[in-house]
Amino acid sequence: xxxNILIIGGNGLVGKTIARILQSRNPHVTIFIGGRKGxxxxxDLKIDVTDPTSFQIISDKKINLxxxxxxxxxxxxxxxxxxxxxxxxDITKPTPDLAKAYDIAGKSEVNSRIVFSSGWMGGIVPGLVxxxxxxxxxxxxxxxFVYYSVKDLAGESSAHFMAENVAVPFHDYKNDKPISIRHFxxxxxxxxxxxxxxxxxxxxxxxxxxILNKIERVPNVSVKMTYNSKFITWLLGGFQYLRIFNILSxxxxxxxxxxxxxxxxxxxxxxxxxKSGNKKLSLQSTKGQAELTALSAVLHAEExxxxxxxxxxxxxxxxxxxxxxxxxxxxxETININLS
Numbered sequence: 585x586x587x588n589i590l591i592i593g594g595n596g597l598v599g600k601t602i603a604r605i606l607q608s609r610n611p612h613v614t615i616f617i618g619g620r621k622g623x624x625x626x627x628d629l630k631i632d633v634t635d636p637t638s639f640q641i642i643s644d645k646k647i648n649l650x651x652x653x654x655x656x657x658x659x660x661x662x663x664x665x666x667x668x669x670x671x672x673x674d675i676t677k678p679t680p681d682l683a684k685a686y687d688i689a690g691k692s693e694v695n696s697r698i699v700f701s702s703g704w705m706g707g708i709v710p711g712l713v714x715x716x717x718x719x720x721x722x723x724x725x726x727x728x729f730v731y732y733s734v735k736d737l738a739g740e741s742s743a744h745f746m747a748e749n750v751a752v753p754f755h756d757y758k759n760d761k762p763i764s765i766r767h768f769x770x771x772x773x774x775x776x777x778x779x780x781x782x783x784x785x786x787x788x789x790x791x792x793x794x795i796l797n798k799i800e801r802v803p804n805v806s807v808k809m810t811y812n813s814k815f816i817t818w819l820l821g822g823f824q825y826l827r828i829f830n831i832l833s834x835x836x837x838x839x840x841x842x843x844x845x846x847x848x849x850x851x852x853x854x855x856x857x858x859k860s861g862n863k864k865l866s867l868q869s870t871k872g873q874a875e876l877t878a879l880s881a882v883l884h885a886e887e888x889x890x891x892x893x894x895x896x897x898x899x900x901x902x903x904x905x906x907x908x909x910x911x912x913x914x915x916x917e918t919i920n921i922n923l924s
Contacts, residue, residue: 587889590647592618592631592661593654597737598675601878602651606885616645639664649888651881652676659685662698669695671888673900675881677702678745679754679791689897697893699884701900703792704728704807705873706880709854710795711901711909713802716856716863716923725804725857726796729774729785733812735845736872747837751829754789757796760803768817768824772808777866777922778851783810786821795899804857812848847872867913868920875918883912 589606593599594617603615617623622630629645632638633656642650642664649671652661656676662685665672677685682702689698701707709728714720746767755762768786775782785808796802811817823829829837850873854865869876880900887893887903901909914921 587648588614588616588646589649589651589885590616590618590629590631590642590645591651591653592633592656593652593676595619595621595623596653597874598877598881599651599653601874602653602881605875605878605882609882610886616647618642633661634658636660636664642670643668649673649885651885653881655681657681659688662688663692665696666692666694666698669895671697671699673699673701673881673884673888675701675706675877677791678749679789679794682791683794686897694897695895697888697895698897699888699900699903700898701881701884703795703900704730704790704852705850705869706877706884707791707795707900708880708883708909708913709792709852709901710800710899711904711906712854712865712867713796713800713856714901715906715910716854716865717858718860719858720800722859723800723802723856724859725855726802727805727855728790728792728807729776729853729855730788730790730807730809731776731780731783731812731849731851732809733845733848733850733872734816735812735848736850737845737847737874744838744841746841747834749789750824750837750841751827754793756787756793756806757802758804760797762797766824768820770808771821774808774810774853776810776851777853778849778868778920780851783814784817784821785810786817795901799899850876864924866922866924869918870920871918879913879916879919883909 591599616627618629618631620632629641652674750767753764765787770787771784774785788807788809796805850869856863884900
């Protein structure tokens with residue numbers, strides 16, 4: 585793997601974790617870190633996603649792949665990568681921004697690999713869905729259940745996303761039709777694996793809703809989340825039911841969602857219904873969501889370097905053979921996967 589790789593947002597928690605995992609697995613790769621303040625070494629590049637004039641250094645350093653781990657709402661980095669034929673991997677976008685960026689890329693002449701990897705935990709869920717079912721064309725329903733611990737060492741992006749979007753309706757899909765719903769409502773009891781047990785889980789918006797329905801053509805898709813604290817889960821549901829989030833300022837909402845612990849497990853479970861019945865995949869990251877998101881980004885980057893994927897627009901799961909993706913995740917020491 586001989587590449588110059590730039591991680592924009594590389595000074596954040598996920599960006600630093602990507603750099604650590606990528607360098608440890610690929611010691612000959614040259615990794616550059618992009619941030620608004622630059623840094624002390626020649627590999628620390630001063631790049632501001634809101635200022636395209638700062639992008640020239642990307643070409644000057646002969647970057648082969650840009651990994652974007654900071655939200656670029658105006659898609660300036662995406663457009664620079666397309667214009668300059670640079671491979672691009674984005675792990676940051678909430679659903680509306682993802683749909684917009686995918687539309688921009690789809691209308692552009694693309695002469696590099698443009699990869700959107702903004703689904704839950706680095707975009708691996710749709711690939712794992714295709715692992716669970718022997719015949720993806722017969723999948724009738726996918727349910728994703730997420731266990732989120734406030735003890736987890738989490739970066740700012742997750743908290744900021746929830747603060748900005750908690751009062752905004754979003755869609756899940758029933759019979760191939762979008763259904764408008766809101767976060768933290770419509771409780772469903774689910775028995776989580778890895779010793780967690782039965783929990784009330786509530787609506788939660790992740791890009792996999794859009795990807796599984798619009799790209800993979802699954803007619804019924806839903807996502808529910810629970811916190812490690814049953815009280816916090818109940819309280820957020822109450823706030824949403826009473827529409828308290830609608831009257832809170834963004835700063836106040838950031839205070840609610842902005843906590844970060846010293847580390848805890850992250851768990852998600854995928855239920856797939858196809859013509860042969862229901863199947864479940866349970867995944868645990870013992871080092872939390874930042875580690876798993878970063879690992880997923882590294883696996884996508886390694887796949888781009890290893891195989892001659894043609895120049896076009898991808899969602900990250902489309903790069904991998906599903907069983908290969910499953911095997912690589914399962915081989916990582918802090919990841920545990922159960923299939924049933």
